[in-house]
Amino acid sequence: MKRICIPLAEGFEEIEAVTLIDVLRRAGLAVTTCGLSGLQVKGSHGITVAADTTIDAALAGAWDMVILPGGMPGSTTLRDDARVGKLLEKAAGAGGYVGAICAAPIALARFGHLEGRQATSYPGFAPELGGADYREDRVVCDGRVMTSRGPGTAMEFALAIVERLAGPAKARELKAQMLAP
Numbered sequence: 001m002k003r004i005c006i007p008l009a010e011g012f013e014e015i016e017a018v019t020l021i022d023v024l025r026r027a028g029l030a031v032t033t034c035g036l037s038g039l040q041v042k043g044s045h046g047i048t049v050a051a052d053t054t055i056d057a058a059l060a061g062a063w064d065m066v067i068l069p070g071g072m073p074g075s076t077t078l079r080d081d082a083r084v085g086k087l088l089e090k091a092a093g094a095g096g097y098v099g100a101i102c103a104a105p106i107a108l109a110r111f112g113h114l115e116g117r118q119a120t121s122y123p124g125f126a127p128e129l130g131g132a133d134y135r136e137d138r139v140v141c142d143g144r145v146m147t148s149r150g151p152g153t154a155m156e157f158a159l160a161i162v163e164r165l166a167g168p169a170k171a172r173e174l175k176a177q178m179l180a181p
Contacts, residue, residue: 002029002064002165005087008051009036009078013071014043015151016101020067023158026174027166034058036081044071055083063091065165070102070122070150078107085111092144097164099146101157105129108145118142122150155180 004024008017017033024031035041035051042048066087068078078084088098088111100108105121106128108114114132120140121129138153139146139160146164148157159180163171174180 004031004065005063008041009074011044012069012074014047016154017069019154027162065097066091068100068104070104075103079110097144101148102150119147
């Protein structure tokens, strides 16, 4: 079973995080959330989510993918936390995937994962993506790096991840079950 880590920083975008967690778990993937500042993490719209573990504990694990939800100031907190960089590097270094949605691709850029890669983000964050080949597609997959635009693209992003990690048949099955377009 593929193992996925989703770090949660204060001010994360709730729609993105919860959609990813829900859809990926429906696909049978092992999703673990980790809080950067504790187990209770408040999102950008005042919804508090209980993380499964802390980022320090997550650093001891092995991950097939690390996905960063957007939101503000959550995305800047992810970008500025060296532990997030270590978590991303550990997954990528082991041949895993890294991904981010909305403003969170700024963290992928900061830690060197977007250089020379096609990527997208929430409109207005393109200048912060460094050497990325910026696209305005709703979901962009370039090798083992996956990015998406924002809350309205969260379902597509989650299903694209399912397709990569659990296979196209599982993605089609979930899409049909959830009546996703």
